[in-house]
Amino acid sequence: MSALVFLIPVALGLGLLGLVAFLWSLRSGQFDDLDGAAYRAVFDDDIVDPAEERSREVSKAPGKK
Amino acid sequence: MSKCCSGNNTAKVDSALAVSHPPVQNCCSKENINGQAEAETTCSASRSQPVATVPPVKAVYQTAAEPSIDPTAYVLAAKDGLSSLNLIIDSIHCPSCIRLIEGNLKKLPGIKSARVNLSTKRLFVLWDEALTPAKAIIHKLDELDFPPTPFNPALLTSASEKEDKALLRAMGVAGFAAANVMLLSVAVWSGTDEMGPATRDLMHWVSALIALPTVAYSGQPFFRSAFAALKARSLNMDVPISLAVLLAVGMSVSETLQSAKHAYFDASVMLLFFLLIGRYLDRRMRSRAQSAAQNLLSLRAIAATVINEDGSRTSLPVEAIETGMKVAIAVGEKVPVDGRITSGKSELDTSLVTGESLPQIAETGDVVFAGTLNLAAPIEVKVTARDDQTLLSEIVRLMETAEQGRAKYVQLADRAAQIYAPAVHLLSALTFAGWWILGDGGWHPALMNAVAVLIITCPCALGLAVPTVQVVASGLLLKRGILVKAADGLERLADADAVVFDKTGTLTEGKPALINQASITENDLQLAASLALHSKHPLSKAVLKAFTGKPIPLTDIHEEAGQGLEGYLNNQRIRIGNRHWCGLDQSTDENETVSELWLSSSDNKLVRFTFTDRLRDDAVEAVALSARYLGSAELLSGDRKAAVTLAAKELGLKNWRAEANPKDKIIRLEELARENKKVLMIGDGLNDAPALATAFVSASPATASDISQTAADFVFQGNRLKPMIEAIAIARKAKALIFQNFGLAILYNTIAVPLAMAGYVTPLIAALAMSGSSIIVTLNALRLRLSEKES
Incomplete structure (x- = not known):
């Protein structure tokens, strides 16, 4: 039973760590735009030029054949 | 992207850009994009289209240097000498929009941060104004076809956003507590025989250490609401919830003090956790609709x-x-003003x-x-x-009376609570009395069992029954471009049994369209379009929309306000405009239901273009569908009789009224209400706003006036009317599911409550029952989505 002496604090500590992380992410605005965040994860890089993007899409198209 | 762009009329055209836009009325009229990129050059000269061939003209007020909106009034000073600007961009629709906007803005010098919020369709820019003027940012966005509207964040960031966060924090804390207390409780449950009382007490004390502050913190939303209800001498769902949580914790502490076998710490925090999930979902759905509504309202607040x-x-x-x-x-x-x-x-x-x-x-x-x-x-x-003579004040006054007169609709959840709360308290009191009088253990087991009844009656399932269904339903509607603005809008929509339409802008597109294209030669249309390119008049836009070819460059173009346009092709004068402008006599027919435009070209030939406010593509279908769902449909319009007659005939509507002023509309709606009809009113104009507020339930298109959108319970986007009618079916299905959920909760209670009253409920059984019923209710709500996929 002496194992409980640190197992309980460890379990609680880990839980608290999770809670602190959650509160921090909430405070830093990471929950402000849940819809956008879902997509930002899959952006490959900063393609910013519409023309560039169009040419990418075009160059991708033959590859599908 | 196909998902996000579907249902959008420009989807085909813009697919190469992976950007989609709703039709918006601004200078870069998107309806012109259809295959004629040249038409855009009027406003975005920097695109690599054949812009050089078009000479600068007087009528084109928007040049590369002049953005659509002057944002200077909304630029705020930020830290380190930087400036910040908050913008609403309604055409943000899909992830590619984020990339285009953020990426392109970051290319401008001095931009420190540009952050798009996809949920609220807002953009925040932080930059050095010394390097880039605010106008350049607006111009860049205009160029990208994302016309922005600046807003003042102090006015828009409401208290509700703070409440959202507070709720989420409470939910996080309750989640943490629920997991950890459960960890300890499972140990106690599984170690019934081997675990010594000292260890068990330790577990209970640690649980208490976690649960007490959690209840004090996370329980606040419920306690506050319950207190408010009690103060108003009524009962809501939060009263039994608060009582259950507080009694469970209180009893557990006293049990722990006596080193008893059972404690209900896990039940109290889990109860809080589940209920907070339901509360947060509910809240999120509402604040999403709210922020959309705020965006709409702020559109009026242009400088x-x-x-x-x-x-x-x-x-x-x-x-x-x-x-x-x-x-x-x-x-x-x-x-901007009267x-x-x-x-x-x-x-x-x-x-x-x-x-x-x-x-x-x-x-x-x-x-x-x-x-x-x-x-x-x-x-x-x-x-x-704003004296009492103006139309606006008259409308505002009518709206105020309408809102006061509207019978208060009691939401299903509140109706359930009115039956449920007294029943639970009565059962619990009965249990206490029964055990005290009939049992031989005195008040202690009597109180234990009474609390067990309070916990087990599971307000969880009831608390989740309504919000889960509503979240799923409003998610489905959002995908169809329909915003649910009123919290009880879905419930009222499900009950509607009649519909009243407005004409202009609701059944029709609200802008003129060319109707005699068949009798105009391709050449004449090309000439007219090449000239119309330089005007923002709605008739010019309509000509451009009908024309799909390439315009010819003209020279010396100029526009005469209220008359028409003039230009030269090979030194020959070409004019489009009204009769007078093109050299005809002034007389026009009073009963005309169409607008006209004349083209006079070199050979003195005159060509007549006629326009009318065309019905939406799916208007006939939507009216037919609404008749099927709701039985009766009618048309109430402020437009002239000739135009309304024509529209009613095309739509097959027998009941219609023309030249109805705002007051007439209200009188008609009140008549219907007296016949016990629950009317769905769909309208867009300022003149419809009082009627929208009077009707049992109301909807307006996203192109409607601000006041109408504020008054309406639903706002639908896009060019189609039918999704709004189809929403009735979804609302009805949602209502059926809510009743099913209530049924499930009652069924569960009829099994669990007798057990609790008989004293057979241990904390383990309570925990299982609580999570089990919550999960069943949530799964049942998700069926709405399944049944939608099949259809």
């Missing part, structure tokens, strides 16, 4: 150009405009205000209303006091 006494001009937010000021209104701008024209003659699009579909001529001395659109020439307006 107005004020002419000072010394003749200089300053840009002021509309809130700061005062009576007696002089305001300049450029072509294509919305009139006022009287002091100089200039122009045509105004008053469709949002009066329902009149054709543009009105306005001259010096005429009164103009906020919300009308200036079409032809710049005008100057003196702001008048």
